[in-house]
Amino acid sequence: MTRRQVNRLTAKPFRPTASDVRRWTQVINCILFHGELPPYRKIKVRRLHAKYALVQCHEGRQKNYCNIEIHNRFDTFGCFFSILAHELIHVADFMHYGDTKRPDHGRFFFSHRELMKNIGLRLGCGY
Numbered sequence: 001m002t003r004r005q006v007n008r009l010t011a012k013p014f015r016p017t018a019s020d021v022r023r024w025t026q027v028i029n030c031i032l033f034h035g036e037l038p039p040y041r042k043i044k045v046r047r048l049h050a051k052y053a054l055v056q057c058h059e060g061r062q063k064n065y066c067n068i069e070i071h072n073r074f075d076t077f078g079c080f081f082s083i084l085a086h087e088l089i090h091v092a093d094f095m096h097y098g099d100t101k102r103p104d105h106g107r108f109f110f111s112h113r114e115l116m117k118n119i120g121l122r123l124g125c126g127y
């Protein structure tokens with residue numbers, strides 16, 4: 001595949017479905033967290049205002065779990081992919097510390113910066 005063909009594939013808007021979210025989250029989970037994180041219990045794709053995604057963490061009776069709401073349109077697939085990775089770090093944070101107030105952009109979050117860089121993603125905290 002030429003660079004031009006790749007660009008044509010990746011530079012167009014991407015509109016994810018819930019199953020895209022489930023599938024790509026699983027891929028990132030395998031790459032970054034050895035597949036240790038549980039899948040999202042609920043995935044809602046909808047139009048969000050002023051943010052790309054929102055993870056809600058819950059303490060379940062037996063197991064902790066997270067739900068995600070995610071915007072229905074991204075400028076590129078790459079943008080969607082890096083948002084998913086960003087949100088999954090919040091999930092890992094919660095699973096590690098079990099504090100629903102936590103998911104933040106603190107030390108735990110940025111401890112993944114190098115790992116993300118290795119797979120070509122930049123870690124930001126604008127969302």
Ligand SMILES: [Zn+2]
Pocket residue numbers: 086090104105125127
């Ligand atoms: Zn965040």
